[in-house]
Amino acid sequence: MAGPSASFTMTIGPVPFKDVVGEAAEDDDHITPPTEYGDIISTLPSINYLGRWVHYQYQGGWVIHQRIPGVLSFQRRFTPRPGDVLLASPPKCGTTWLKALSFATMARAAYPPNSAEHPLLRLNPHECVPLLDDLFSAGQHDKLEALPSPRLMNTHMLHSQLPSSVADNIDCKIVYICREPKDMLVSLWHFAQTISPIKFTDVFESACEGKSTDGPIWNHILGYWGASKTSPERVMFLRYEEMILDPVDTVRHLARFLGLPFTSAEEAAGVPANIVKLCSMETMKAVEANNIGTSGIFLKFPHKSYFRKGVVGDWVNHMTPEMARRFDSIVDDKISGSGLSFRP
Numbered sequence: 149m150a151g152p153s154a155s156f157t158m159t160i161g162p163v164p165f166k167d168v169v170g171e172a173a174e175d176d177d178h179i180t181p182p183t184e185y186g187d188i189i190s191t192l193p194s195i196n197y198l199g200r201w202v203h204y205q206y207q208g209g210w211v212i213h214q215r216i217p218g219v220l221s222f223q224r225r226f227t228p229r230p231g232d233v234l235l236a237s238p239p240k241c242g243t244t245w246l247k248a249l250s251f252a253t254m255a256r257a258a259y260p261p262n263s264a265e266h267p268l269l270r271l272n273p274h275e276c277v278p279l280l281d282d283l284f285s286a287g288q289h290d291k292l293e294a295l296p297s298p299r300l301m302n303t304h305m306l307h308s309q310l311p312s313s314v315a316d317n318i319d320c321k322i323v324y325i326c327r328e329p330k331d332m333l334v335s336l337w338h339f340a341q342t343i344s345p346i347k348f349t350d351v352f353e354s355a356c357e358g359k360s361t362d363g364p365i366w367n368h369i370l371g372y373w374g375a376s377k378t379s380p381e382r383v384m385f386l387r388y389e390e391m392i393l394d395p396v397d398t399v400r401h402l403a404r405f406l407g408l409p410f411t412s413a414e415e416a417a418g419v420p421a422n423i424v425k426l427c428s429m430e431t432m433k434a435v436e437a438n439n440i441g442t443s444g445i446f447l448k449f450p451h452k453s454y455f456r457k458g459v460v461g462d463w464v465n466h467m468t469p470e471m472a473r474r475f476d477s478i479v480d481d482k483i484s485g486s487g488l489s490f491r492p
């Protein structure tokens with residue numbers, strides 16, 4: 149039997165998603181949403197979030213109408229591969245940063261973080277790591293097959309919405325990021341403003357009622373928190389505030405969790421610090437790809453809108469002390485008994 153030919157080379161993932169699929173991923177001409185779930189969707193409770201966006205309540209979370217067929221399709225069609233890594237998050241909790249850090253960490257052998265040719269210096273992090281919710285909603289999930297393993301992917305789905313092929317899969321690791329909920333709300337408001345004028349008080353009041361995209365925020369957080377407690381080897385639970393405090397240590401933990409710990413030679417060469425520098429707000433804001441173009445298949449957000457302040461505690465500039473007390477007490481009540489707290 150012939151052995152592997154000398155010229156045989158195998159691409160190891162992750163590689164930038166856009167390098168594999170090209171521009172077509174976000175091209176409207178290539179959107180063919182799954183249509184077979186109308187009967188299920190028509191039975192779901194719905195709201196008109198902020199008077200603009202219809203959301204459906206499904207398995208514990210509010211899903212925007214364009215993505216509900218995608219969630220249903222994902223649950224039925226996603227074929228996990230050993231080594232898959234799923235980055236999970238509620239919107240506006242540091243997903244973009246986590247995508248960059250995870251991509252740079254996992255792909256460091258092919259793309260050294262101090263290289264001037266690094267993909268994150270020519271592509272937005274969302275172009276490197278695909279959002280499954282959008283891909284399945286647009287009928288483009290076949291594109292995932294073209295990615296070499298290990299694949300790095302992202303979802304905003306709640307843990308309760310993940311199929312057991314993912315949630316109970318020993319070969320599929322999940323890295324979750326969340327954030328102090330008041331800061332998340334402020335970030336969400338700024339982000340939504342980039343496509344539609346909205347009053348902060350409207351975003352706030354809806355959130356107090358548990359209504360937000362992929363919310364209630366406490367359901368989102370508690371689902372992954374619980375999973376990280378029962379299966380710490382499969383679900384890593386990160387908090388934006390802790391990452392801001394010590395990003396280099398976060399990257400070390402991340403690498404260990406993913407089974408790719410830094411060697412002493414890499415530590416001596418400053419690789420973890422180089423990854424943090426590459427993915428820093430300062431570097432990302434200076435990259436041209438992060439200042440032009442848009443991300444998203446259904447709602448297109450400017451790449452620039454993913455990089456704002458990147459600080460902890462910005463809520464003080466938008467909430468009165470009374471609003472903060474009210475929201476804190478709602479969140480405290482919802483997460484009480486879980487062992488999780490967002491209080492200093």
Ligand code: A3P
Nearest residue numbers: 240241242243244245335428429455456457458
């Ligand atoms: P702010 O709006 O508070 O500044 P997401 O990526 O989930 O949409 O989250 C966006 C939030 O993460 C924004 O928060 C954004 O500024 C922040 N962010 C994006 N890139 C970052 C980075 N490299 N370092 C730290 N924070 C970052």
